[in-house]
Amino acid sequence: MSKIWVFSDMASRYPELLAAAASLGGDVNALVIGTDSAKAFSYGATTVTQLPADESRMIEDYVPTIAKCVTASGTPAVVLISATKRGKAVAAKLGIALNAGVINDASSVKGGDGVTATHMVFGGLAVGTETVKSAVAVITMGSGAFEPLPEDAARKGDVVTADFVPPPVSIKCLERRAKQNSSSVDIGKARRIVSIGRGLKAQEDLAMVRDLASALDAEVGCSRPIAEGENWLERERYVGVTGVQVKADLYVALGISGQIQHMVGANGAKTIFAVNKDKNAPIFQYADFGLVGDIYKVVPAMTALLRK
Amino acid sequence: MNIVACFKLVPEEQDIIVNGDRTLNLEKATPKISLYDLNAVEAATELAAAMPDSKVSALSVGGKILENSKARKDILSRGPDALYAVIDPALESALPRETAAALAAAVGKIGSYDLIICGEGSGDLYAQQVGLLLGSLLSVPVINEVSKITAGDGKVTVERTLETEVEVLEVPLPAVVCVTADINTPKIPSMKAILAAGKKPITVWSVTDIGASTGGAPVVMQSILAPAQADRKKVIVEGDSDDKVAAFVESLRKVL
Ligand SMILES: Cc1cc2nc3c(=O)[nH]c(=O)nc-3n(C[C@H](O)[C@H](O)[C@H](O)COP(=O)(O)OP(=O)(O)OC[C@H]3O[C@@H](n4cnc5c(N)ncnc54)[C@H](O)[C@@H]3O)c2cc1C
Ligand SMILES: Nc1ncnc2c1ncn2[C@@H]1O[C@H](COP(=O)(O)O)[C@@H](O)[C@H]1O
Numbered sequence: 420m421s422k423i424w425v426f427s428d429m430a431s432r433y434p435e436l437l438a439a440a441a442s443l444g445g446d447v448n449a450l451v452i453g454t455d456s457a458k459a460f461s462y463g464a465t466t467v468t469q470l471p472a473d474e475s476r477m478i479e480d481y482v483p484t485i486a487k488c489v490t491a492s493g494t495p496a497v498v499l500i501s502a503t504k505r506g507k508a509v510a511a512k513l514g515i516a517l518n519a520g521v522i523n524d525a526s527s528v529k530g531g532d533g534v535t536a537t538h539m540v541f542g543g544l545a546v547g548t549e550t551v552k553s554a555v556a557v558i559t560m561g562s563g564a565f566e567p568l569p570e571d572a573a574r575k576g577d578v579v580t581a582d583f584v585p586p587p588v589s590i591k592c593l594e595r596r597a598k599q600n601s602s603s604v605d606i607g608k609a610r611r612i613v614s615i616g617r618g619l620k621a622q623e624d625l626a627m628v629r630d631l632a633s634a635l636d637a638e639v640g641c642s643r644p645i646a647e648g649e650n651w652l653e654r655e656r657y658v659g660v661t662g663v664q665v666k667a668d669l670y671v672a673l674g675i676s677g678q679i680q681h682m683v684g685a686n687g688a689k690t691i692f693a694v695n696k697d698k699n700a701p702i703f704q705y706a707d708f709g710l711v712g713d714i715y716k717v718v719p720a721m722t723a724l725l726r727k
Numbered sequence: 728m729n730i731v732a733c734f735k736l737v738p739e740e741q742d743i744i745v746n747g748d749r750t751l752n753l754e755k756a757t758p759k760i761s762l763y764d765l766n767a768v769e770a771a772t773e774l775a776a777a778m779p780d781s782k783v784s785a786l787s788v789g790g791k792i793l794e795n796s797k798a799r800k801d802i803l804s805r806g807p808d809a810l811y812a813v814i815d816p817a818l819e820s821a822l823p824r825e826t827a828a829a830l831a832a833a834v835g836k837i838g839s840y841d842l843i844i845c846g847e848g849s850g851d852l853y854a855q856q857v858g859l860l861l862g863s864l865l866s867v868p869v870i871n872e873v874s875k876i877t878a879g880d881g882k883v884t885v886e887r888t889l890e891t892e893v894e895v896l897e898v899p900l901p902a903v904v905c906v907t908a909d910i911n912t913p914k915i916p917s918m919k920a921i922l923a924a925g926k927k928p929i930t931v932w933s934v935t936d937i938g939a940s941t942g943g944a945p946v947v948m949q950s951i952l953a954p955a956q957a958d959r960k961k962v963i964v965e966g967d968s969d970d971k972v973a974a975f976v977e978s979l980r981k982v983l
Contacts, residue, residue: 429890477894479870503889503890504871504872504889504890505889507855507856507859507871508859508869508870508871508872510856511856511859511860511863512859512863512869514824514856514860514863514945515860515863515864516863518945519945520824520944520945520946521823521824521854521856521860521945521946522854522946523854523855523856524853524855535949538854539853540851540852540853540951541738541740541743541751541850541851541951542740542850542853544740544743544745544751544953545745545749545751545951545952545953545954546951546952546953546954547852547948547950547951548948548949548950548951548952549822549946549947549948549949550946550947550949551945551946552944552945552946552947553945553946587866588866588867588868588899589868590868590870590896590897590898590899591896591897592894592895592896593884593895593896593897594894594895595892595893595894595895596892596893596895597891597892597893598888598889598890598891598892598893603891635979635983647908647909648908648909648912650909660853661848661853668982669979669982669983671979679740683954686954686957689982690982691959692975692978692979698963698965703961703963704959704961705957705959706959706960706961706963707959707960707961707962708960708962708963708964708975708978708979709961709962709963709964710963710964710967710971710972710975711963711964711965711966711967712966712967712971712972713967716967717967717972717975720967720969720972721972721975721976721979724972724973724976725976725979725980
C-alpha cells in the first residue's frame with residue numbers, strides 16, 4: 420500500500436487534494452506549513468505533518484524537508500501537490516530529490532501497479548495517459564479534478580512536526596508584492612460565461628461585452644491573447660488548456676476563432692453559442708448555436724433584446 | 728555572458744490528423760519551434776544584446792525532427808550565435824526526465840555557461856518540468872514563471888509572476904530560468920538575419936557523444952488519444968440582420 424502525501428502552497432486547495440488522495444486508498448498524510456491541522460483533518464487527512472512556518476522562506480525551500488519526510492516513511496509513495504505555479508516548481512525539485520517520476524496538471528489519477536495519471540498534450544488535441552514506474556510518484560493535480568469530501572470537523576488524527584532542512588542553493592527574495600490586475604474570480608464555477616477573443620478591437624470595447632454579460636447574469640471570460648499579450652482582462656478569466664476549464668451551463672464565445680487550445684477549456688459547457696464574422700471559423704464546429712456576423716453589431720443588439 | 732536557450736521542435740498542431748480510433752497521425756505535420764520557446768530564445772537574445780561579449784547557444788535534444796534544415800535555420804535567424812543539437816533515436820519521444828538528463832549532459836559538453844533559459848512548456852507535452860529538472864540535475868538555482876530578467880554582476884534579478892503575487896528574486900549565476908510567454912514579444916527575423924543564419928555553426932552530437940545515459944525512465948507514456956468530441960447541435964445562421972439576431976437571442980433565452 421502506497422504512502423500518500425499531499426502538499427499545497429494554497430490552503431484552499433487542500434480539500435480537493437485530500438479527496439484525490441483518499442481515492443487512492445490508504446492513509447493520507449497532509450504536509451502543512453504552520454500549525455493549523457484542523458482543516459486538513461476535517462477534509463480527510465489521517466496524519467498532519469507540520470512544517471515550521473517562516474515568512475522569509477520561499478515555498479520551494481521546503482523541498483528538502485518534504486523529501487526527508489517522504490524518504491523516512493518509505494516507499495512506495497505518492498506525493499500529490501496542487502498544480503499551481505509554485506506547486507510545479509516543488510514537484511520538479513522533489514522529482515530529482517526523490518528520483519521520482521513527475522506528472523503535472525493531472526486531470527485524473529489512479530493507483531495500482533504504479534500511479535497512472537492523465538494530462539493534456541498537443542495543446543489539448545489529445546490526452547496523454549502516463550504511468551509512473553519509480554518508487555515515488557509526484558503528481559500535481561489540476562483544480563476541479565476531484566470533488567472535496569464533505570467537511571467533518573469532528574475528524575482528528577496524529578500531528579507530527581518536521582524539522583526544517585535548509586536547501587543547498589537558495590534564491591533570495593528581494594520583494595513580494597500583490598499582482599496588479601489579478602482577481603479572485605473563479606470562472607471555473609460560473610454557470611454562465613460570456614467570453615471574448617481577439618475579435619475585440621480595443622480595451623474600451625469591453626464595455627459592450629460586460630453589458631451583455633450583465634444582461635445574462637454571466638461572468639466575463641476570454642481567450643488567452645486577451646488576458647496575456649493584450650492584458651485587457653485578468654489571467655484568471657482566460658479559458659483553455661493552460662487557462663480555466665469551465666463547467667458552465669452557457670458559454671457565449673464572441674470573436675473567438677475556436678482553436679483547440681481554447682476549446683478544450685470551453686467544451687465542458689453544456690451549451691455553446693458563438694458569434695464570429697468568419698463563417699469558416701473552427702468555433703462553429705464546436706457550437707450549438709452560431710451566428711455569422713460582426714460582434715460590434717450583434718452584441719449590442721443582443722443586449723438590447725435581452726433587456727426588453 | 729554565456730547564455731544557453733533551450734528549445735524543442737514540435738509537430739505543427741494544425742497538420743495533426745486525428746484518426747478514427749482517436750490516435751494522432753503526426754506524419755504530415757511539419758516541424759516548428761515550440762511556440763513558447765520563441766520567448767526563451769528572444770529573452771536570451773535580448774539579454775545578450777544588453778551585455779557586452781555575450782554569446783547565445785541554442786540547444787535542443789530529440790529525434791530525427793532535428794535534422795530539419797528549415798527549422799535549424801529558423802532558430803538561428805532569431806539571434807543565437809550557434810546551434811547545438813543532440814539527435815538520437817533514444818530521444819525520439821523522450822519524456823521530461825530523459826530530456827533534462829540529455830540537456831544536462833549536452834550543457835556539460837558545450838562548456839561553461841552563466842544562464843540557461845527555457846520556455847514555460849513545450850507545445851506537444853506541455854509538461855512544464857524540463858527546465859526545473861535541468862536546473863536541479865545541474866545543482867544550480869532554478870526558478871519558473873519568470874516574466875522579466877535584468878542582468879547584474881554574477882547574478883540576475885528576475886520577476887516571477889505567480890497566481891496572485893509577483894516575487895522579485897536575486898538569482899546567483901550559473902542558473903536556469905523558465906520564462907513565461909509574456910516576458911517579451913518574439914521578433915520576426917529580418918531578411919538579413921535569415922541570410923546570416925545559414926553561416927552560423929551547427930554542432931550535432933549523439934547520446935554517446937555527450938555521455939548521457941538513457942533508460943531507467945521514471946515515467947512511461949501509455950497512450951495519446953484525442954478526447955471524444957462533445958455532440959453539438961451546430962445550428963449556424965449566416966448574417967447579422969435584426970431578425971437573425973432576434974432568432975439567435977430566442978435560442979439563447981430557451982437555455983436560460
Ligand atoms: C501550448 C499552447 C497553449 C495554449 N493555451 C491556450 C488557452 O488555454 N486558451 C486560449 O484561449 N488559447 C490558448 N492558446 C492559444 C491558441 O492557440 C489561440 O492562439 C488563441 O486561442 C486564439 O485566440 P482568439 O480566438 O481570441 O484569436 P484569433 O484566433 O485571432 O481569433 C479571432 C477571431 O475573431 C473573429 N473576428 C474578428 N473581428 C470580428 C468581429 N468584428 N466580429 C466577429 N468576429 C470577429 C475572427 O474571424 C477570428 O476568428 C495556446 C497555444 C499553445 C501553443
Ligand atoms: N527536447 C528538448 N530540447 C531542448 N529543450 C527542451 C526540450 N524539451 C523541453 N525543452 C525546454 O524545456 C521547456 C519545458 O518543456 P516541457 O517540460 O516539455 O513542457 C521548453 O519550453 C523548452 O525550453
